[in-house]
Amino acid sequence: xxxxxxxxxxxxxxxxxxxxxxxxxxxxxxxxxxxxxxxxxxxxxxxxxxxxxxxxxxxxxxxxxxxxxxxxxxxxxxxxxxxxxxxxxxxxxxxxxxxxxxxxxxxxxxxxxxxxxxxxxxxxxxxxxxxxxxxxxxxxxxxxxxxxxxxxxxxxxxxxxxxxxxxxxxxxxxxxxxxxxxxxxxxxxxxxxxxxxxxxxxxxxxxxxxxxxxxxxxxxxxxxxxxxxxxxxxxxxxxxxxxxxxxxxxxxxxxxxxxxxxxxxxxxxxxxxxxxxxxxxxxxxxxxxxxxxxxxxxxxxxxxxxxxxxxxxxxxxxxxxxxxxxxxxxxxxxxxxxxxxxxxxxxxxxxxxxxxxxxxxxxxxxxxxxxxxxxxxxxxxxxxxxxxxxxxxxxxxxxxxxxxx
Amino acid sequence: xxxxxxxxxxxxxxxxxxxxxxxxxxxxxxxxxxxxxxxxxxxxxxxxxxxxxxxxxxxxxxxxxxxxxxxxxxxxxxxxxxxxxxxxxxxxxxxxxxxxxxxxxxxxxxxxxxxxxxxxxxxxxxxxxxxxxxxxxxxxxxxxxxxxxxxxxxxxxxxxxxxxxxxxxxxxxxxxxxxxxxxxxxxxxxxxxxxxxxxxxxxxxxxxxxxxxxxxxxxxxxxxxxxxxxxxxxxxxxxxxxxxxxxxxxxxxxxxxxxxxxxxxxxxxxxxxxxxxxxxxxxxxxxxxxxxxxxxxxxxxxxxxxxxxxxxxxxxxxxxxxxxxxxxxxxxxxxxxxxxxxxxxxxxxxxxxxxxxxxxxxxxxxxxxxxxxxxxxxxxxxxxxxxxxxxxxxxxxxxxxxxxx
DNA sequence: GTTAGTTAGTAAAGATTACTAACCAACCTC
DNA sequence: GAGGTTGGTTAGTAATCTTTACTAACTAAC
Numbered sequence: 001x002x003x004x005x006x007x008x009x010x011x012x013x014x015x016x017x018x019x020x021x022x023x024x025x026x027x028x029x030x031x032x033x034x035x036x037x038x039x040x041x042x043x044x045x046x047x048x049x050x051x052x053x054x055x056x057x058x059x060x061x062x063x064x065x066x067x068x069x070x071x072x073x074x075x076x077x078x079x080x081x082x083x084x085x086x087x088x089x090x091x092x093x094x095x096x097x098x099x100x101x102x103x104x105x106x107x108x109x110x111x112x113x114x115x116x117x118x119x120x121x122x123x124x125x126x127x128x129x130x131x132x133x134x135x136x137x138x139x140x141x142x143x144x145x146x147x148x149x150x151x152x153x154x155x156x157x158x159x160x161x162x163x164x165x166x167x168x169x170x171x172x173x174x175x176x177x178x179x180x181x182x183x184x185x186x187x188x189x190x191x192x193x194x195x196x197x198x199x200x201x202x203x204x205x206x207x208x209x210x211x212x213x214x215x216x217x218x219x220x221x222x223x224x225x226x227x228x229x230x231x232x233x234x235x236x237x238x239x240x241x242x243x244x245x246x247x248x249x250x251x252x253x254x255x256x257x258x259x260x261x262x263x264x265x266x267x268x269x270x271x272x273x274x275x276x277x278x279x280x281x282x283x284x285x286x287x288x289x290x291x292x293x294x295x296x297x298x299x300x301x302x303x304x305x306x307x308x309x310x311x312x313x314x315x316x317x318x319x320x321x322x323x324x325x326x327x328x329x330x331x332x333x334x335x336x337x338x339x340x341x342x343x344x345x346x347x348x349x350x351x352x353x354x355x356x357x358x359x360x361x362x363x364x365x366x367x368x369x370x371x372x373x374x375x376x377x378x379x380x381x382x383x384x385x386x387x388x389x390x391x392x393x394x395x396x397x398x399x400x401x402x403x404x405x
Numbered sequence: 406x407x408x409x410x411x412x413x414x415x416x417x418x419x420x421x422x423x424x425x426x427x428x429x430x431x432x433x434x435x436x437x438x439x440x441x442x443x444x445x446x447x448x449x450x451x452x453x454x455x456x457x458x459x460x461x462x463x464x465x466x467x468x469x470x471x472x473x474x475x476x477x478x479x480x481x482x483x484x485x486x487x488x489x490x491x492x493x494x495x496x497x498x499x500x501x502x503x504x505x506x507x508x509x510x511x512x513x514x515x516x517x518x519x520x521x522x523x524x525x526x527x528x529x530x531x532x533x534x535x536x537x538x539x540x541x542x543x544x545x546x547x548x549x550x551x552x553x554x555x556x557x558x559x560x561x562x563x564x565x566x567x568x569x570x571x572x573x574x575x576x577x578x579x580x581x582x583x584x585x586x587x588x589x590x591x592x593x594x595x596x597x598x599x600x601x602x603x604x605x606x607x608x609x610x611x612x613x614x615x616x617x618x619x620x621x622x623x624x625x626x627x628x629x630x631x632x633x634x635x636x637x638x639x640x641x642x643x644x645x646x647x648x649x650x651x652x653x654x655x656x657x658x659x660x661x662x663x664x665x666x667x668x669x670x671x672x673x674x675x676x677x678x679x680x681x682x683x684x685x686x687x688x689x690x691x692x693x694x695x696x697x698x699x700x701x702x703x704x705x706x707x708x709x710x711x712x713x714x715x716x717x718x719x720x721x722x723x724x725x726x727x728x729x730x731x732x733x734x735x736x737x738x739x740x741x742x743x744x745x746x747x748x749x750x751x752x753x754x755x756x757x758x759x760x761x762x763x764x765x766x767x768x769x770x771x772x773x774x775x776x777x778x779x780x781x782x783x784x785x786x787x788x789x790x791x792x793x794x795x796x797x798x799x800x801x802x803x804x805x806x807x808x809x810x
Numbered sequence: 811g812t813t814a815g816t817t818a819g820t821a822a823a824g825a826t827t828a829c830t831a832a833c834c835a836a837c838c839t840c
Numbered sequence: 841g842a843g844g845t846t847g848g849t850t851a852g853t854a855a856t857c858t859t860t861a862c863t864a865a866c867t868a869a870c
Contacts, residue, residue: 042460042481043453044857049449051869076447080721081850083827107846108836181793243672245743255743266745268646277742278773279816281685281735296673330686334739335839337682338650338660367696368683449828450855457857473844474818512817513865741814 027116047199049085054076056085060405061114061140065098067110086113093119095400102207113401119140121175123391125167125184126162128226130201135167136390137175140398142231144387146174156203167276168217181220181401182213183393185229185284191269196224202347222396228263228274230382231256233392234345236405238383241343246382247274247328249348253296261405275300279316279331297329301349308352318356327355336377337369347382354381410533413682413761454490456484459808461490462499465520466545466809468778469528470503472515491518498524498808505778517801522546524689528581530572534546535630535656537780540572540773541795542580545803549792551579566617573622586625586806587618588798590634599628606656627801631794632677632781633668636661636789639750643788646748651787652733654753658701664744666810678703684736703732705752713757723761730762734769741782742774759786 024257055075055298060066066371068086070278072079089095097121099111117140125135130148137302139145150167152160164184172179178239186209187198194210196202231246242261248254253275257264275296276289285303297303304324311317319321332344344365346353382388398404449738457480464479473491477484494500501524503517522545530540537554543548555572557565571591577584589792592616593604599615601607620624636651640663645651647666653659658680662669669676681694689698702708709729716722727730737749749770751758767784774782787793803809 041858043448043456044858045450045453045828045855047825048448048453048856050452055447067847070761079848080830084828089859104838105846106838106844108834108848110847133824137535241672257743258669259669262667264664264744267646267747271745272743273745274739274743276774277739279739281687331739333680334679334684334736335743337675338662338679338740339669340673340676340678342672369681447828450826450857453827472818484819484857485821485859489857509867510817511815513863515818542853717842796837 011129017309024076027315050403052081053064053085053089056089056405057115057146057402058080058087060113062400064114064117065082065101065112065115067112069099069110071113076141095141113141119177119224121179121185122176122394122397123168123171123175123179123182124165124390125182126226126229126389126393127164127202128185128187128389130240133167133171134390135171136387136394137171137179137223138391138394139177140402142391142398145176146210148174156201159404160202160204161207161209164209164213165216166342168213172217177395179219181222181397182217183222183229183390183397184209184213185226185389185393186223187226188226189269190228192265194221196223220401222393222398222400224263224393225269225272225395226392227254227256228265229392229396230347230388231258231272231392232263232385232395232399232405233384233388234382235261236395236398237391238345238388240345241342244343244345245332245339245341246345246347246387247332249299249346249353250301253299257339264326274331276334277331279327295327295331298324301352304352318394322351322357322360325360325362326397328357329361329368332365332369341377343378343380345380345382347384347388350381423776425800431582438654455808457486458494459492461487461494462520463806463809465500465518466803466807469519470506470517470524471519472506484810495511499695508707508724524582526582526584528573528576528580528584528587529795529802530569531631531634531798532588532607532681533590533592533655533794536652538568538572539795540576541792541799542576543799544582544585545807547796547799547803550581551576555795561606562726565607565609566614568623569614569618573618577622584624586627586800586802587622588627588634588784588795588800589614589618589629590631590794590798592631593631594674594678595628595630597670601628602674625802627805628676628797629798630659630661631675632659632661633670633794634661634797634801635752635789636663636797637668637675637800637804637810638780638789638795639752639787641800641803642796643750643793645750648744648746649735650735650744650746650749651750651752652773653748654704654751654758655706658704662744679736679740682736684732697778700732700736703729706757709757725766726757726761728799730765731769734766734773735763737766737770738773741770746782747781748785750785750787752789752793755786 002286009147053273055370056071056146059071059074069079071359072082086095094116095113098114101110101112102253108124120140121137127133131153132151135148136144137146148170152163160162166301168182186196186199187201188204189197191197194206195208198205198206205312210221210223227248230248231244234240234246244258246256246279255272255274258270276291276294278291279295280293285297286292287297305361307320308317336353337342346358358379358381365377365379384391407575415769444755460480461476464476473486477487479802487599491500499521500518501521503519506515506517519758525545527543528540529543530538536558538554540553541549541788542551547603553572554563555568558566591604593609594602596602599611601609601614603610615626615628631652632653635653636649639645639651640649643786645664651661660677660679662677681692681696681699683698687696690701690702691697691786692702698759701741712725713722741749768781790798
């Protein structure tokens, strides 16, 4: 190891020690507010190469069984260049040849290619559940190969980090193919460096989780907010469009926004935090945050379940669910209108959300926003179920390491 | 002229004729909804060069009086490459040498460079005003060199297009430096090709304004929604941050959103259309759109002025303004929260907006959204006054033609 | 005045990347 | 089997940025 390596080790040591001792780590000096947009970086030949390489992978990811000639047409590069790129990818085992195209047509038969989907693994973690950290090991398709859980009820601080380590240890030990990276969806505010600025439930403040994990396992690591991960998961695996909002309802209410195909971070990395926005102008229940009528007071699952329990008959339960849905619609109206969203997706307890609540939200949204100006709005439940966050985490690894999105 | 050129001319003819005859033009067949994100294009050497060239221009734009060596440090390319790029730019007269750096320090004195800010002109048009189309001619700094207006009260359809032509004729005739492009802020829905999908006030449906203007004047032309133009103007000339919402209040209420430095278009090019979002849960005045309690019923300047006229004393007028401000705050709350906006900017009649209304909006926003999660929100009037749209249009030309944003 | 050190800018050669042109291979149709 | 079509490779070229090495022009210190 060079001096540089040793120094990096030392930095990690310091960070871990500081977290364990409850001291702020170096990164806490960084302001929460995003830095003013630095100019886009210069473009060198190798950057162009990486970009084109990612285009090839993306094309292969979406449609397996393309030939080099197909790729040339799809991506817009020449067959020569594609062959060159593909040769690199095959040398790295990221792409494999499937053999000749079976169908019969004029000309030399094509050699079909595909991503080596089974040849690599990705680890995805979901730290947003209060009772257990959940994790999966998938192939490049996002197909779950194994699962693991670690109970964390009441666990905070460095203990919680250790719990994540145990989960990762278990998943990595079971990997049968090389792991290309680790994705972690964490609750709370996460900055662009993968530092958890704050996550009250886990007692984390300025925990440089990405740095800790990537150095401990020597693997590329992506850390982001759980709802943002969920939004990216839905975009890649759930077929969500380029302008989508994903609402996550659980103990709290959060959301992830994809606008023009890009994840929205917000000026303080707090984009999507809509749980404590006040809804409507007719009061509402008191909220833990000190305000009254926050979205969470209607929609967070503990509150919703309590309200349901109070209802005596089906009609009462329907009314509770419809009111919650209406409140969500009222809150989302301005967002849907301002962003001209084409799609809103709900993730959370299916039995609570999928029926009357969803319907009431859709009706409210349409009646409060849709004019002749706006097109259709699609409101639906996630297609990914409970795995939405872990799969989103897998997507960030696919994107970060292979350029696939 | 080649066959290709003739063909282009023919297409224009058809479009103009169709518009004049009130028939739909070819482009109307295009769906309003944005196409599914086509994969990012391949990157060839010349694209990289263009990108790096834009970086150089952008650095010079922000800070005049940089040397080649300064640029190399700033942009991250080598001095050699910068010299090469600068030589190109000087050959095109886009960059000029200012002479030697005056201060005294070791080493060879630097030759200072600057954009040739006075050497080129840009035309910006604002078609959003009901009584007159307004236009300006500026230098590359956005400094207004001349102004012009054409009355258009009640003018619609191809007559309105002709009015824009007259305005352009006048401005272009007065240009003393070569014009690098034309920017036009239009009311209504404008797609990415610069076709005005619909602008009821002007009686426009699928008017390919960008195509018409660029072919008539043989100049690069940018057409976009007026509020979007305003947002871009405020971002470049008004110092707005990378996450900003600009609210435009006039005959109606619209907005332009910049998220992560990028303009938001929305799935149907209707992003920012918040005028007909219902505000609050306690009713409101009937709106022309058929709903009740739309944002416009409180904020559109005709309504606001009518309400003010009804008030008998200062207290009453303050109450009217505060209520309008509160309604705006209520509508913006979910948007500010979901996007974690750091900045909201108001543009419109200064006497109506700048006092009680603005204050009430700020208070409402803070009380309904701000938690420990969110940073400070800055709410202010535009710094650009009535020129905000034309200057925004100028910015789009700077961005589109020179890569400056 | 002389020497050393620093900074700006340029020149030449090398590496990367993608392109064009030309080719062979392997299939189809006739 | 001839001719046409499609897939993929080889060889050479153009564009771009880098590295290395140079000259020019200045300050600082003796």
